[in-house]
Amino acid sequence: MLVGFLLATLVPPMVLAWAGGWLMRWLAPRLGWLDWPGGRKIHTQPMPTSGGLAVWAAVVGLFTLGQAGLSWLKATGQLQAPAPTIAGVPIPDFAVPHLAGLWAQSGKLWTLLGAGTVLMMLGWLDDRRPLPWPLRLAVETLVAAMLVGLGWRLSLFIENPWITGLASVVWIVGLINAFNMLDNMDGLSAGVATIAAAMLAAVLLMVPNPQSQEPQFFVAGFLLVLTGALVGFLWHNRPPARLFLGDAGSYLIGFWIAMATLSATFVVLEDGRPKQHAILAPLCVLAVPIYDMITVVAIRLRAGRSPFEGDRSHLSHRLVELGMSRAQAVAVIYLLTATCGLGAMLLHQVNLSGACVVLVLVVCVLVLIGILESAGRRRRCEGR
Numbered sequence: 001m002l003v004g005f006l007l008a009t010l011v012p013p014m015v016l017a018w019a020g021g022w023l024m025r026w027l028a029p030r031l032g033w034l035d036w037p038g039g040r041k042i043h044t045q046p047m048p049t050s051g052g053l054a055v056w057a058a059v060v061g062l063f064t065l066g067q068a069g070l071s072w073l074k075a076t077g078q079l080q081a082p083a084p085t086i087a088g089v090p091i092p093d094f095a096v097p098h099l100a101g102l103w104a105q106s107g108k109l110w111t112l113l114g115a116g117t118v119l120m121m122l123g124w125l126d127d128r129r130p131l132p133w134p135l136r137l138a139v140e141t142l143v144a145a146m147l148v149g150l151g152w153r154l155s156l157f158i159e160n161p162w163i164t165g166l167a168s169v170v171w172i173v174g175l176i177n178a179f180n181m182l183d184n185m186d187g188l189s190a191g192v193a194t195i196a197a198a199m200l201a202a203v204l205l206m207v208p209n210p211q212s213q214e215p216q217f218f219v220a221g222f223l224l225v226l227t228g229a230l231v232g233f234l235w236h237n238r239p240p241a242r243l244f245l246g247d248a249g250s251y252l253i254g255f256w257i258a259m260a261t262l263s264a265t266f267v268v269l270e271d272g273r274p275k276q277h278a279i280l281a282p283l284c285v286l287a288v289p290i291y292d293m294i295t296v297v298a299i300r301l302r303a304g305r306s307p308f309e310g311d312r313s314h315l316s317h318r319l320v321e322l323g324m325s326r327a328q329a330v331a332v333i334y335l336l337t338a339t340c341g342l343g344a345m346l347l348h349q350v351n352l353s354g355a356c357v358v359l360v361l362v363v364c365v366l367v368l369i370g371i372l373e374s375a376g377r378r379r380r381c382e383g384r
Contacts, residue, residue, distance in 0.1 A: 001094040002205075005217065008092065009224035010231070013058040017232030020054030025236060025243050033127070035244050047241065049127050051233055052249020055190075056120050058229035059256075060113055067110075070103050079103055098217060105218055111150065112222075112259050115143050119176065119255050123247030133308035137173070140251075144172035152262040155279050172258045178289040179254035181296055185316045186241035187234055188330050192337050193253040194230040196285050197223045199341040200257070203281050204264050207348045219264040226256055239327050257286070268348045277355035281344035284362050288337045291315070291366050318373050339365055 028034060028048030035049040069086050070079070078084035080100050084091045091099070122139050125131060148168045156164050183189035201223035204216040230253065236243035245253075261282040268275050283290075292315040297307040305311070319329035343358040350358065 004092055004094045005221070006224065008095070009221050010228040013062050013225045013228035014232040016058035016061055017054050017229040018235050019232075020057050021051060021233055021236035021243055024048055024051055024054050028243075035127075035246070047244050049244040049246040050124055050248050051237060051243040051245050052120060052123065052247075052252050054236075054243075055226075055229045055233050055245075055249050056117065056252055058232060059225055060117070062225060063109065063113060066102075067106060070099065070106065073099060074103060101218065108263070109222070111147070112256065112263075115147060115259075116252050116255050118143055119251040120248050123180075123249070123251035126247040133306070137308075140173045140176050141169060143255075144169045147172070147259065152259060154262060155265070155267065157276055157279075168262060171262075172255065174293065175258040175286065175289070176251050176254040178286070178293040179257070180247060180250040181293050181314060182289050182316075183245050183247075183250040184312075184314050185326050185330055186239040187237050188316055188333060189250050190230050190234050190237050190245050190253070191330065191334055192289060193257060194227055194234065195334060195337045195341065196289075197227045197230065197253075197257055197260075199285050199338070199344060200260060200264075200282065201227065203266065203285075203344050203348070206345065207266060207268055207278070209265055216264055219260055222263075223257075223260050226253065226260075239330070261286075266348065275348060275351075275355075277352055278348040280355070280359065281347050284344040284347070284358065285337075285341040287340040287362050287366060288315075288333060291369075295370075315369070322372065336365060336369065 024033075025048050028050060029046075033048060033050050034046040036046050072086050073079045073081075073084050073091075082096070084096065084099065119140065122131075122136060126136060148165050153161075153164050153168045154171055156167060158164055179189050179193060182192060201220040204220040204223070207216065208214055209216050233243075233245070233249075237245060266278045266281045268278060295315065296313050299313040300307045300309060300311065316326070316329045316333060319332055320326060324332065340362045343362050346358055347355050
């Protein structure tokens, strides 16, 4: 069952995004959708951008086909049949028990896809002609607040709805901008998002829903579809990139990963009591993008610049200044993301003391990088 589930959720979006990437590489230069070199940018020739459209089309296109199939089954009265078929083609056995649940969840799914499309279009417009940062932030906040108002919230075990609501909006907007800021080297933002989405999906397949005591196939499936689409896109975005993700893609993946964490349950029950520390799993998986965003904002504010003013103060640039190549810097950030994310796969299995050890390990990894960066900066200053 698990193998069939993985193949069904990973392979189709991967193929669609790979094909969509080829289409964007052909179409973008003809429509003028190019990112031109100059200023703080590190590429030396015009590059097709809006590769995020390929990721969006793969995910939305696949779910559109799935929704059409569910609608067929509903119309023909086969939604709860023991052996449903679509135009004579049998539904895989592993999917049959979940068809009714998929239909029941389709409203929430299309709300997420629709909201993601709004943010994708915002990023696409920003790719074409840079928009003022207050406008971008206002739209992101409005979309996040609307979804929080519809019931998507962080599980913080706090009774005050204003605190959880505000924290949820900050979480969504923060991750949108974290992945946008991370999109500064070939394969970086999409690669980190691939690792994060895959690890979150793995956690959800291991952590049963407290009510049903079954793996959380719905949210895990969404994350795996996103993972497949990102893998297909990375064929075009791997160094040296032939297609850029663009703000259209970075806004989209940051939003969808944020919303997946709000849609899932990371807490497990032990002797009838919840392991509350397990809610920190997304924080472990997403520690590196969050670290990059916080340090970049701090560097810019300390220099008296706007936190939304682009520069070369990102973690990837700082690693290059230590003497790494760009490819090495990207690989190091991949490994950092995977290392921190591995802790998330343990949180639901350990007690509070074990969870503290996991969190300390994640903090130590990030502090170690900070120390290496500080040593590199001091050496450069002494060499001047």
